[in-house]
Amino acid sequence: MNINIKILSATVGICAISVSLIGQAFADADNDKLVVDGKVITTQAKAPADSELEKLYSGWRFRADETQSLQMDDFENPAFVAVDQAEDQFAMVEGKAGKSCADCHSDVTDFKGLRATLPRWNEAKGKPETLEHIINECRTDRMEAKAWKWEAPEMLGMTALIGLQSRGMPVAVKSDGPMQSVWKKGKDLYYTRVGQLDMSCASCHENNYGKMIRADHLSQGQINGFPVYRLKWGGLGSIHRRFKGCMQNIRAKPYKRGSDEFVALETYLATRGNGLSVETPAVRN
Amino acid sequence: MRLGVKTLALVVLFSATGISYAGNVGPDEVKLVDGKIAMSLTGSNGDAAKGRDIFINRKQGNCLACHVNKEISEQAFHGKVGPPLDGVAGRWDEAELRAILVNSKKVLGEETIMPSFYRLINGTRTMKKFKGKTILSAEQVEDVLAYLKTLKEE
Numbered sequence: 464m465n466i467n468i469k470i471l472s473a474t475v476g477i478c479a480i481s482v483s484l485i486g487q488a489f490a491d492a493d494n495d496k497l498v499v500d501g502k503v504i505t506t507q508a509k510a511p512a513d514s515e516l517e518k519l520y521s522g523w524r525f526r527a528d529e530t531q532s533l534q535m536d537d538f539e540n541p542a543f544v545a546v547d548q549a550e551d552q553f554a555m556v557e558g559k560a561g562k563s564c565a566d567c568h569s570d571v572t573d574f575k576g577l578r579a580t581l582p583r584w585n586e587a588k589g590k591p592e593t594l595e596h597i598i599n600e601c602r603t604d605r606m607e608a609k610a611w612k613w614e615a616p617e618m619l620g621m622t623a624l625i626g627l628q629s630r631g632m633p634v635a636v637k638s639d640g641p642m643q644s645v646w647k648k649g650k651d652l653y654y655t656r657v658g659q660l661d662m663s664c665a666s667c668h669e670n671n672y673g674k675m676i677r678a679d680h681l682s683q684g685q686i687n688g689f690p691v692y693r694l695k696w697g698g699l700g701s702i703h704r705r706f707k708g709c710m711q712n713i714r715a716k717p718y719k720r721g722s723d724e725f726v727a728l729e730t731y732l733a734t735r736g737n738g739l740s741v742e743t744p745a746v747r748n
Numbered sequence: 749m750r751l752g753v754k755t756l757a758l759v760v761l762f763s764a765t766g767i768s769y770a771g772n773v774g775p776d777e778v779k780l781v782d783g784k785i786a787m788s789l790t791g792s793n794g795d796a797a798k799g800r801d802i803f804i805n806r807k808q809g810n811c812l813a814c815h816v817n818k819e820i821s822e823q824a825f826h827g828k829v830g831p832p833l834d835g836v837a838g839r840w841d842e843a844e845l846r847a848i849l850v851n852s853k854k855v856l857g858e859e860t861i862m863p864s865f866y867r868l869i870n871g872t873r874t875m876k877k878f879k880g881k882t883i884l885s886a887e888q889v890e891d892v893l894a895y896l897k898t899l900k901e902e
Contacts, residue, residue, distance in 0.1 A: 655871070655872065656870075656871040656872070657871040657872050657873045657874075658870065658871045658873065658874050658875070658878075659863075659870050659871070659874045659875070659878040659881070659883060660863045660870070660871070660883070661863060661864065661870040661871040662861060662863075662871065663871075666861045667861070670861065671829050671861065674827070674828045674829050675825070675826075675827050675828045675829075676813050676814060676827045676828075676829055677806075677810075677812060677813040677814075677825045677826075677827045678824070678825035681829075710873075711875070713871070714874060714875050714878045715871060715872075715873045715874060715875065716873045716874070716875050716876070
Protein backbone atom coordinates (compact mmCIF):
# COMPACT_ATOMS: atom_id res chain seq x y z
CA MET A 464 0.00 0.00 0.00
CA ASN A 465 2.70 2.35 1.07
CA ILE A 466 4.67 1.49 -2.05
CA ASN A 467 1.69 2.07 -4.32
CA ILE A 468 1.15 5.55 -3.02
CA LYS A 469 4.81 6.34 -3.41
CA ILE A 470 4.86 5.15 -7.00
CA LEU A 471 1.76 7.10 -7.82
CA SER A 472 3.22 10.30 -6.45
CA ALA A 473 6.48 9.62 -8.26
CA THR A 474 4.63 9.23 -11.54
CA VAL A 475 2.73 12.46 -11.04
CA GLY A 476 6.02 14.15 -10.22
CA ILE A 477 7.65 12.89 -13.40
CA CYS A 478 4.85 14.28 -15.54
CA ALA A 479 5.14 17.68 -13.95
CA ILE A 480 8.87 17.79 -14.54
CA SER A 481 8.69 16.67 -18.15
CA VAL A 482 6.12 19.35 -18.95
CA SER A 483 8.45 22.02 -17.68
CA LEU A 484 11.21 20.71 -19.94
CA ILE A 485 9.46 21.49 -23.18
CA GLY A 486 11.13 24.24 -25.10
CA GLN A 487 14.22 24.00 -22.98
CA ALA A 488 17.61 22.74 -24.04
CA PHE A 489 18.04 19.33 -22.44
CA ALA A 490 20.49 17.45 -24.49
CA ASP A 491 22.43 15.08 -22.29
CA ALA A 492 22.68 12.97 -19.19
CA ASP A 493 22.21 14.97 -16.01
CA ASN A 494 24.97 15.40 -13.43
CA ASP A 495 23.38 13.61 -10.50
CA LYS A 496 25.44 11.20 -8.40
CA LEU A 497 24.16 7.76 -7.56
CA VAL A 498 24.92 6.78 -3.98
CA VAL A 499 23.25 3.75 -2.42
CA ASP A 500 23.91 2.71 1.15
CA GLY A 501 26.74 5.22 1.31
CA LYS A 502 28.38 3.55 -1.66
CA VAL A 503 29.10 5.58 -4.82
CA ILE A 504 28.02 3.83 -7.99
CA THR A 505 29.71 4.78 -11.26
CA THR A 506 27.06 5.93 -13.72
CA GLN A 507 29.57 7.33 -16.17
CA ALA A 508 32.62 5.68 -17.69
CA LYS A 509 35.25 6.14 -20.33
CA ALA A 510 34.14 4.49 -23.54
CA PRO A 511 36.19 1.44 -24.59
CA ALA A 512 38.62 2.12 -27.45
CA ASP A 513 36.46 0.59 -30.17
CA SER A 514 33.23 2.20 -28.92
CA GLU A 515 30.91 4.23 -31.10
CA LEU A 516 29.98 6.23 -28.00
CA GLU A 517 32.01 9.15 -26.71
CA LYS A 518 31.27 8.42 -23.10
CA LEU A 519 29.17 5.79 -21.36
CA TYR A 520 26.20 6.75 -19.22
CA SER A 521 23.92 4.57 -17.21
CA GLY A 522 20.20 4.86 -17.97
CA TRP A 523 19.78 6.21 -14.43
CA ARG A 524 21.31 9.50 -15.53
CA PHE A 525 18.48 10.12 -17.97
CA ARG A 526 15.62 9.61 -15.54
CA ALA A 527 13.72 12.29 -13.67
CA ASP A 528 14.76 13.02 -10.06
CA GLU A 529 11.73 11.20 -8.64
CA THR A 530 12.58 7.96 -10.44
CA GLN A 531 16.26 8.37 -9.64
CA SER A 532 15.58 8.75 -5.94
CA LEU A 533 13.66 5.46 -5.81
CA GLN A 534 16.90 3.73 -6.77
CA MET A 535 18.99 5.58 -4.18
CA ASP A 536 17.44 3.90 -1.19
CA ASP A 537 16.84 0.15 -0.99
CA PHE A 538 13.85 0.75 1.30
CA GLU A 539 12.21 2.88 -1.37
CA ASN A 540 13.28 0.69 -4.28
CA PRO A 541 10.17 -1.36 -5.13
CA ALA A 542 12.35 -4.14 -6.62
CA PHE A 543 13.37 -5.21 -3.12
CA VAL A 544 10.05 -6.92 -2.47
CA ALA A 545 11.04 -9.45 -5.12
CA VAL A 546 14.64 -9.57 -3.89
CA ASP A 547 13.44 -10.49 -0.38
CA GLN A 548 11.22 -13.22 -1.78
CA ALA A 549 14.17 -14.57 -3.77
CA GLU A 550 16.19 -14.82 -0.55
CA ASP A 551 13.53 -17.16 0.84
CA GLN A 552 13.43 -19.04 -2.45
CA PHE A 553 17.21 -19.50 -2.25
CA ALA A 554 16.82 -21.62 0.86
CA MET A 555 13.75 -23.51 -0.35
CA VAL A 556 14.03 -27.19 -1.21
CA GLU A 557 12.49 -28.00 -4.57
CA GLY A 558 12.75 -30.85 -7.07
CA LYS A 559 13.44 -34.57 -6.93
CA ALA A 560 17.00 -34.20 -5.69
CA GLY A 561 15.66 -32.64 -2.48
CA LYS A 562 17.97 -29.65 -2.65
CA SER A 563 17.79 -25.89 -2.36
CA CYS A 564 20.18 -23.37 -3.93
CA ALA A 565 21.70 -22.97 -0.45
CA ASP A 566 22.69 -26.64 -0.32
CA CYS A 567 25.28 -26.03 -3.01
CA HIS A 568 25.94 -22.30 -2.56
CA SER A 569 26.25 -21.65 1.14
CA ASP A 570 25.67 -17.94 0.74
CA VAL A 571 24.26 -15.88 -2.09
CA THR A 572 27.20 -13.50 -1.63
CA ASP A 573 29.27 -16.28 -3.30
CA PHE A 574 27.91 -14.85 -6.54
CA LYS A 575 29.69 -11.56 -6.14
CA GLY A 576 31.09 -10.61 -9.55
CA LEU A 577 29.06 -13.07 -11.60
CA ARG A 578 26.55 -10.58 -13.06
CA ALA A 579 29.37 -8.35 -14.28
CA THR A 580 30.73 -11.07 -16.60
CA LEU A 581 27.54 -12.27 -18.27
CA PRO A 582 26.74 -13.42 -20.88
CA ARG A 583 29.76 -15.75 -21.18
CA TRP A 584 30.78 -18.85 -23.08
CA ASN A 585 29.71 -22.24 -21.71
CA GLU A 586 32.42 -24.64 -22.85
CA ALA A 587 30.49 -27.83 -22.04
CA LYS A 588 27.40 -26.73 -23.94
CA GLY A 589 29.32 -25.04 -26.73
CA LYS A 590 26.95 -22.09 -26.36
CA PRO A 591 26.79 -18.66 -24.73
CA GLU A 592 24.93 -18.49 -21.42
CA THR A 593 23.04 -15.78 -19.60
CA LEU A 594 22.16 -15.61 -15.90
CA GLU A 595 18.75 -17.13 -16.69
CA HIS A 596 20.42 -20.12 -18.37
CA ILE A 597 22.76 -20.68 -15.42
CA ILE A 598 19.92 -20.58 -12.89
CA ASN A 599 17.79 -22.98 -14.92
CA GLU A 600 20.70 -25.38 -15.39
CA CYS A 601 20.96 -25.64 -11.60
CA ARG A 602 17.24 -26.19 -11.34
CA THR A 603 16.94 -28.91 -13.97
CA ASP A 604 20.31 -30.71 -13.69
CA ARG A 605 21.17 -30.40 -10.01
CA MET A 606 17.84 -29.88 -8.23
CA GLU A 607 15.80 -31.90 -10.73
CA ALA A 608 13.17 -29.21 -10.50
CA LYS A 609 11.22 -27.57 -13.29
CA ALA A 610 12.95 -24.79 -15.21
CA TRP A 611 11.52 -21.33 -14.64
CA LYS A 612 10.08 -19.39 -17.54
CA TRP A 613 12.27 -16.48 -18.70
CA GLU A 614 9.89 -13.87 -17.31
CA ALA A 615 8.53 -15.81 -14.32
CA PRO A 616 8.41 -13.81 -11.06
CA GLU A 617 10.76 -16.37 -9.44
CA MET A 618 13.30 -15.98 -12.25
CA LEU A 619 13.13 -12.18 -12.11
CA GLY A 620 13.54 -12.17 -8.35
CA MET A 621 16.48 -14.60 -8.46
CA THR A 622 18.30 -12.72 -11.25
CA ALA A 623 17.78 -9.52 -9.24
CA LEU A 624 19.13 -11.09 -6.03
CA ILE A 625 22.17 -12.59 -7.75
CA GLY A 626 22.78 -9.42 -9.77
CA LEU A 627 22.64 -7.34 -6.59
CA GLN A 628 25.72 -9.18 -5.24
CA SER A 629 27.77 -7.43 -7.97
CA ARG A 630 26.27 -3.99 -7.46
CA GLY A 631 28.95 -1.32 -7.86
CA MET A 632 31.36 -3.62 -9.72
CA PRO A 633 32.39 -2.67 -13.26
CA VAL A 634 30.77 -4.61 -16.09
CA ALA A 635 33.48 -6.67 -17.81
CA VAL A 636 31.95 -8.87 -20.48
CA LYS A 637 34.16 -10.62 -23.03
CA SER A 638 33.78 -10.20 -26.77
CA ASP A 639 36.79 -12.26 -27.80
CA GLY A 640 37.57 -15.97 -28.03
CA PRO A 641 34.50 -18.14 -28.52
CA MET A 642 32.21 -15.17 -27.74
CA GLN A 643 33.40 -13.30 -30.80
CA SER A 644 30.87 -14.72 -33.24
CA VAL A 645 28.03 -14.21 -30.74
CA TRP A 646 29.15 -10.62 -30.20
CA LYS A 647 29.37 -10.04 -33.95
CA LYS A 648 25.86 -11.37 -34.47
CA GLY A 649 24.59 -9.08 -31.72
CA LYS A 650 26.31 -6.12 -33.30
CA ASP A 651 24.70 -6.86 -36.66
CA LEU A 652 21.29 -7.03 -34.99
CA TYR A 653 21.95 -3.74 -33.21
CA TYR A 654 22.53 -1.92 -36.48
CA THR A 655 19.86 -3.63 -38.59
CA ARG A 656 16.88 -1.47 -39.41
CA VAL A 657 13.70 -3.27 -38.55
CA GLY A 658 9.96 -2.80 -38.64
CA GLN A 659 7.60 -0.57 -40.55
CA LEU A 660 9.20 2.46 -38.88
CA ASP A 661 12.53 1.30 -40.28
CA MET A 662 14.83 1.99 -37.35
CA SER A 663 17.71 0.20 -35.66
CA CYS A 664 18.63 0.25 -31.98
CA ALA A 665 21.37 2.70 -32.97
CA SER A 666 18.82 5.13 -34.47
CA CYS A 667 17.59 5.92 -30.98
CA HIS A 668 20.26 4.82 -28.49
CA GLU A 669 23.45 5.73 -30.34
CA ASN A 670 22.51 8.65 -32.59
CA ASN A 671 19.87 10.34 -30.45
CA TYR A 672 20.47 9.59 -26.78
CA GLY A 673 20.02 12.64 -24.60
CA LYS A 674 17.09 13.89 -26.68
CA MET A 675 13.41 13.73 -25.85
CA ILE A 676 11.28 11.42 -27.98
CA ARG A 677 7.85 12.69 -27.06
CA ALA A 678 7.70 12.17 -23.24
CA ASP A 679 10.74 9.88 -23.05
CA HIS A 680 14.31 10.98 -22.45
CA LEU A 681 16.38 8.69 -24.66
CA SER A 682 19.26 6.92 -22.92
CA GLN A 683 22.08 4.84 -24.38
CA GLY A 684 19.98 1.72 -23.81
CA GLN A 685 22.50 0.24 -21.37
CA ILE A 686 21.61 -3.00 -19.58
CA ASN A 687 23.71 -2.67 -16.41
CA GLY A 688 20.62 -2.18 -14.20
CA PHE A 689 18.61 -5.25 -15.23
CA PRO A 690 16.33 -6.78 -14.26
CA VAL A 691 14.80 -3.33 -13.68
CA TYR A 692 11.68 -2.43 -11.77
CA ARG A 693 9.62 -0.43 -14.23
CA LEU A 694 6.82 1.71 -12.85
CA LYS A 695 4.96 1.22 -16.13
CA TRP A 696 5.21 -2.57 -15.75
CA GLY A 697 4.45 -2.44 -12.04
CA GLY A 698 7.15 -5.02 -11.52
CA LEU A 699 10.51 -6.38 -12.57
CA GLY A 700 11.28 -7.10 -16.20
CA SER A 701 14.12 -8.84 -17.98
CA ILE A 702 16.55 -7.43 -20.53
CA HIS A 703 14.80 -9.42 -23.24
CA ARG A 704 11.42 -7.97 -22.28
CA ARG A 705 12.85 -4.51 -22.88
CA PHE A 706 14.24 -5.55 -26.28
CA LYS A 707 10.82 -6.93 -27.17
CA GLY A 708 9.10 -3.67 -26.24
CA CYS A 709 11.51 -1.55 -28.23
CA MET A 710 11.07 -3.76 -31.30
CA GLN A 711 7.30 -3.63 -31.04
CA ASN A 712 7.37 0.15 -30.78
CA ILE A 713 8.95 0.31 -34.21
CA ARG A 714 6.41 -2.23 -35.46
CA ALA A 715 8.92 -5.06 -35.81
CA LYS A 716 8.21 -8.66 -34.88
CA PRO A 717 10.35 -9.26 -31.79
CA TYR A 718 12.52 -12.33 -31.31
CA LYS A 719 11.57 -14.64 -28.46
CA ARG A 720 12.94 -14.18 -24.96
CA GLY A 721 15.95 -16.47 -24.62
CA SER A 722 16.37 -16.80 -28.41
CA ASP A 723 19.87 -16.94 -29.91
CA GLU A 724 19.21 -13.50 -31.37
CA PHE A 725 18.36 -11.86 -28.04
CA VAL A 726 21.25 -13.62 -26.28
CA ALA A 727 23.57 -12.23 -28.98
CA LEU A 728 22.04 -8.75 -28.66
CA GLU A 729 22.41 -8.94 -24.87
CA THR A 730 26.07 -9.91 -25.30
CA TYR A 731 26.78 -7.01 -27.62
CA LEU A 732 24.93 -4.51 -25.41
CA ALA A 733 26.68 -5.76 -22.28
CA THR A 734 30.07 -5.04 -23.87
CA ARG A 735 28.88 -1.58 -24.89
CA GLY A 736 28.53 -0.94 -21.16
CA ASN A 737 31.89 -2.39 -20.08
CA GLY A 738 33.20 -0.08 -17.36
CA LEU A 739 29.81 1.05 -16.01
CA SER A 740 28.80 -0.29 -12.61
CA VAL A 741 26.29 -3.07 -12.18
CA GLU A 742 23.19 -1.32 -10.77
CA THR A 743 20.82 -4.25 -10.38
CA PRO A 744 18.01 -3.82 -9.48
CA ALA A 745 17.51 -0.41 -11.11
CA VAL A 746 14.23 1.55 -11.21
CA ARG A 747 12.80 3.01 -14.42
CA ASN A 748 9.61 4.83 -15.36
CA MET B 749 -20.05 15.61 -63.42
CA ARG B 750 -16.63 16.85 -64.48
CA LEU B 751 -15.16 15.32 -61.33
CA GLY B 752 -16.74 11.99 -62.20
CA VAL B 753 -15.10 11.92 -65.58
CA LYS B 754 -11.67 12.73 -64.10
CA THR B 755 -11.96 9.98 -61.53
CA LEU B 756 -12.97 7.55 -64.20
CA ALA B 757 -9.98 8.53 -66.30
CA LEU B 758 -7.65 8.00 -63.35
CA VAL B 759 -9.09 4.58 -62.64
CA VAL B 760 -8.57 3.57 -66.24
CA LEU B 761 -5.05 4.95 -66.19
CA PHE B 762 -3.99 3.11 -63.06
CA SER B 763 -5.86 -0.17 -63.36
CA ALA B 764 -3.19 -1.28 -65.81
CA THR B 765 -0.47 -0.91 -63.15
CA GLY B 766 -2.41 -2.74 -60.46
CA ILE B 767 -3.11 0.08 -58.05
CA SER B 768 -5.15 -0.68 -54.97
CA TYR B 769 -7.12 2.53 -54.40
CA ALA B 770 -9.08 3.89 -57.30
CA GLY B 771 -7.88 7.40 -58.00
CA ASN B 772 -4.91 7.39 -55.64
CA VAL B 773 -1.30 7.13 -56.65
CA GLY B 774 -0.03 3.89 -55.08
CA PRO B 775 3.26 3.82 -53.15
CA ASP B 776 4.93 2.05 -56.07
CA GLU B 777 3.73 4.60 -58.61
CA VAL B 778 4.85 7.76 -56.86
CA LYS B 779 7.08 9.94 -59.04
CA LEU B 780 9.71 11.45 -56.78
CA VAL B 781 12.03 13.56 -58.93
CA ASP B 782 14.81 15.84 -57.65
CA GLY B 783 13.46 15.72 -54.11
CA LYS B 784 9.94 16.67 -55.19
CA ILE B 785 6.58 15.05 -55.81
CA ALA B 786 4.59 17.51 -57.86
CA MET B 787 1.22 15.72 -58.05
CA SER B 788 -1.21 15.21 -55.19
CA LEU B 789 -1.41 11.52 -54.24
CA THR B 790 -5.20 11.73 -54.25
CA GLY B 791 -5.73 14.21 -57.06
CA SER B 792 -7.08 16.80 -54.64
CA ASN B 793 -6.13 18.97 -51.68
CA GLY B 794 -5.98 17.52 -48.17
CA ASP B 795 -7.85 18.70 -45.09
CA ALA B 796 -5.57 20.67 -42.75
CA ALA B 797 -7.72 20.11 -39.65
CA LYS B 798 -7.59 16.35 -40.13
CA GLY B 799 -3.88 16.63 -40.83
CA ARG B 800 -3.34 18.34 -37.49
CA ASP B 801 -4.98 15.38 -35.70
CA ILE B 802 -2.87 12.89 -37.63
CA PHE B 803 0.24 14.91 -36.74
CA ILE B 804 -0.57 14.47 -33.05
CA ASN B 805 -1.95 10.91 -33.06
CA ARG B 806 0.62 8.44 -31.71
CA LYS B 807 -0.75 5.63 -33.86
CA GLN B 808 -0.71 7.70 -37.06
CA GLY B 809 1.81 10.43 -37.88
CA ASN B 810 3.10 10.74 -34.32
CA CYS B 811 5.11 13.68 -35.64
CA LEU B 812 5.21 15.25 -32.16
CA ALA B 813 7.34 12.33 -31.00
CA CYS B 814 10.26 13.93 -32.80
CA HIS B 815 9.30 17.51 -33.68
CA VAL B 816 8.55 20.59 -31.61
CA ASN B 817 5.61 22.52 -33.06
CA LYS B 818 4.49 25.72 -31.32
CA GLU B 819 1.15 25.69 -33.12
CA ILE B 820 0.23 22.60 -31.06
CA SER B 821 1.19 24.08 -27.71
CA GLU B 822 -1.84 22.55 -25.99
CA GLN B 823 -0.14 19.14 -26.23
CA ALA B 824 2.56 18.30 -23.70
CA PHE B 825 5.72 16.40 -24.67
CA HIS B 826 7.12 17.57 -27.99
CA GLY B 827 10.13 15.50 -29.01
CA LYS B 828 13.49 16.89 -30.05
CA VAL B 829 14.87 14.19 -32.31
CA GLY B 830 14.12 16.26 -35.42
CA PRO B 831 14.13 20.03 -36.04
CA PRO B 832 11.21 22.23 -34.89
CA LEU B 833 8.58 22.52 -37.61
CA ASP B 834 7.62 26.11 -36.85
CA GLY B 835 7.70 27.98 -40.14
CA VAL B 836 8.45 24.82 -42.13
CA ALA B 837 6.23 26.00 -45.01
CA GLY B 838 8.66 28.85 -45.60
CA ARG B 839 11.64 26.51 -45.89
CA TRP B 840 10.22 23.88 -48.25
CA ASP B 841 7.63 24.13 -50.99
CA GLU B 842 4.61 21.85 -51.28
CA ALA B 843 6.23 19.36 -53.66
CA GLU B 844 9.25 19.03 -51.39
CA LEU B 845 7.18 18.57 -48.25
CA ARG B 846 5.15 15.86 -49.98
CA ALA B 847 8.38 14.08 -50.93
CA ILE B 848 9.69 14.28 -47.34
CA LEU B 849 6.48 12.73 -46.04
CA VAL B 850 6.29 10.00 -48.67
CA ASN B 851 9.93 8.96 -48.65
CA SER B 852 12.06 10.91 -46.17
CA LYS B 853 15.11 8.85 -47.09
CA LYS B 854 15.20 10.22 -50.63
CA VAL B 855 15.18 13.84 -49.47
CA LEU B 856 16.77 13.95 -46.01
CA GLY B 857 19.31 11.16 -46.63
CA GLU B 858 19.30 7.36 -46.43
CA GLU B 859 20.44 7.48 -42.80
CA THR B 860 17.63 9.64 -41.46
CA ILE B 861 15.65 8.29 -38.52
CA MET B 862 12.49 9.95 -39.86
CA PRO B 863 10.04 7.30 -41.07
CA SER B 864 8.92 7.22 -44.70
CA PHE B 865 5.18 7.44 -44.40
CA TYR B 866 4.16 6.27 -47.86
CA ARG B 867 6.55 3.62 -49.09
CA LEU B 868 6.42 -0.14 -48.86
CA ILE B 869 10.06 -1.12 -48.47
CA ASN B 870 11.02 -0.56 -44.85
CA GLY B 871 12.92 -2.52 -42.22
CA THR B 872 13.01 -6.32 -41.99
CA ARG B 873 10.68 -8.30 -39.68
CA THR B 874 7.79 -5.88 -40.00
CA MET B 875 4.87 -7.11 -37.87
CA LYS B 876 2.30 -9.05 -39.79
CA LYS B 877 -0.46 -6.51 -39.34
CA PHE B 878 1.68 -3.77 -40.89
CA LYS B 879 3.24 -5.86 -43.68
CA GLY B 880 2.66 -4.56 -47.19
CA LYS B 881 1.09 -1.41 -45.76
CA THR B 882 2.20 2.18 -45.68
CA ILE B 883 2.25 4.04 -42.33
CA LEU B 884 -0.21 6.65 -43.62
CA SER B 885 -2.73 6.41 -46.46
CA ALA B 886 -2.58 8.69 -49.50
CA GLU B 887 -5.41 10.80 -48.02
CA GLN B 888 -3.62 11.08 -44.68
CA VAL B 889 -0.39 12.20 -46.35
CA GLU B 890 -2.28 14.93 -48.22
CA ASP B 891 -4.05 15.96 -45.00
CA VAL B 892 -0.76 16.28 -43.09
CA LEU B 893 0.70 18.18 -46.04
CA ALA B 894 -2.24 20.61 -46.02
CA TYR B 895 -1.57 21.17 -42.32
CA LEU B 896 2.20 21.67 -42.80
CA LYS B 897 1.42 24.35 -45.39
CA THR B 898 -0.26 26.38 -42.63
CA LEU B 899 2.96 26.44 -40.56
CA LYS B 900 4.28 29.74 -41.85
CA GLU B 901 5.38 31.40 -38.65
CA GLU B 902 8.88 30.85 -37.26
